[in-house]
Amino acid sequence: MIDLATSYLGLKLKNPLVHSASPLSENVDTMKRIEDAGSSAIVMHSLFEEQITHESRQLDHYLSYGTESQAEARSYFPEANSYRVGPDGYLEKIRLAKAALAIPVIGSLNGVSRGGWVEYARLIQQAGADALELNIYMLPTDPEMSGPEVEQMYIDTVAAVRAEVTIPLAVKVAPYFSAMANMAKRLESAGADGLVLFNRFYQPDFDLEQLEVVPHLVLSTSWEMRLPLRWVAILFGRVDVDFAITSGVHSHEDVLKGVMAGASATMMTSAVLQHGISHVSVVRDGLVRWMEEKEYASIAQMRGSMSQKHVKEPTAFERANYMKMLHSWQSDPTGFLP
Numbered sequence: 001m002i003d004l005a006t007s008y009l010g011l012k013l014k015n016p017l018v019h020s021a022s023p024l025s026e027n028v029d030t031m032k033r034i035e036d037a038g039s040s041a042i043v044m045h046s047l048f049e050e051q052i053t054h055e056s057r058q059l060d061h062y063l064s065y066g067t068e069s070q071a072e073a074r075s076y077f078p079e080a081n082s083y084r085v086g087p088d089g090y091l092e093k094i095r096l097a098k099a100a101l102a103i104p105v106i107g108s109l110n111g112v113s114r115g116g117w118v119e120y121a122r123l124i125q126q127a128g129a130d131a132l133e134l135n136i137y138m139l140p141t142d143p144e145m146s147g148p149e150v151e152q153m154y155i156d157t158v159a160a161v162r163a164e165v166t167i168p169l170a171v172k173v174a175p176y177f178s179a180m181a182n183m184a185k186r187l188e189s190a191g192a193d194g195l196v197l198f199n200r201f202y203q204p205d206f207d208l209e210q211l212e213v214v215p216h217l218v219l220s221t222s223w224e225m226r227l228p229l230r231w232v233a234i235l236f237g238r239v240d241v242d243f244a245i246t247s248g249v250h251s252h253e254d255v256l257k258g259v260m261a262g263a264s265a266t267m268m269t270s271a272v273l274q275h276g277i278s279h280v281s282v283v284r285d286g287l288v289r290w291m292e293e294k295e296y297a298s299i300a301q302m303r304g305s306m307s308q309k310h311v312k313e314p315t316a317f318e319r320a321n322y323m324k325m326l327h328s329w330q331s332d333p334t335g336f337l338p
Helices: 027-038 050-052 059-064 087-098 114-124 147-162 179-190 222-235 252-261 270-274 279-293 314-326
Strands: 007-010 012-013 017-019 039-044 105-111 131-136 167-174 194-198 203-208 212-214 244-247 264-269
Touching: 007 244, 012 203, 017 105, 017 279, 027 039, 027 087, 027 147, 087 105, 105 114, 114 131, 114 147, 147 167, 147 179, 147 222, 167 179, 179 194, 179 222, 194 222, 222 252, 252 264, 252 279, 264 270, 270 279
Parallel strands: 017 039, 017 264, 039 105, 105 131, 131 167, 167 194, 194 244, 244 264
Antiparallel strands: 007 012, 203 212
């Protein structure tokens, strides 16, 4: 009997397939279908900082900030009065989800400052969420803002929220820190129980006819998993948090790679938006078949098996892979390119 069970943020999950924040988690009936398809937990769609503060946004906002990672938002932030679900409605939706679902429900806060985060983190906990995911989404555009200042903003935000809530806390971050391993360690010290790798920064486009900045949403593909896969493999066993991979998880092979790197959970949305909710069952069944064929008994048996945990010098390991990659391309044996 194959044991797919895993543990993420201290939550016992029946498998590593977690539904990440998306439009699908705006409706409780849809969340129930996701549960029935085989997802082991669901991250609620995000409560945006703009919904809390009711701040209006101008053109510079559209140029500076993107939508929620993993294709959650279908447009860039609208004005506050056009949000479908305000802060109070969001809290009620958590209560309804908890009453309807047997799997863990994880709240999600998306913002860039400490302001409303702390208060609403506490309210999300009171609404019954099993855990909280902080999606710190910031593109520093101020030339006077230094790298250390950006990092400290992340740390201060996590520490402030951690001081307010007792439920498990995951932090969803982008990969653009100059010292990712050190930043991961600092987030752990600030109170993070888990790291979700990585946030995707969507890029706006220009409409040359209307002379407007427009959103351009592109769903992820499996190749985008390589970056979080690499960092989970590097950090597993060195930073004492649970890891979730949330970029490029589309197939059972992607899930297997994530688990072997050291991830406790693999989060999937783009594939579900592309193929339908039933795709969760397809991935789960493929996972079981592969494990049976390769004679793996459990997820726990393979977790971290391809990480760098037991490598004495990770830097040397990475440089060896770098050189191997450069020599992996084979040129035309005739010596001529078409």
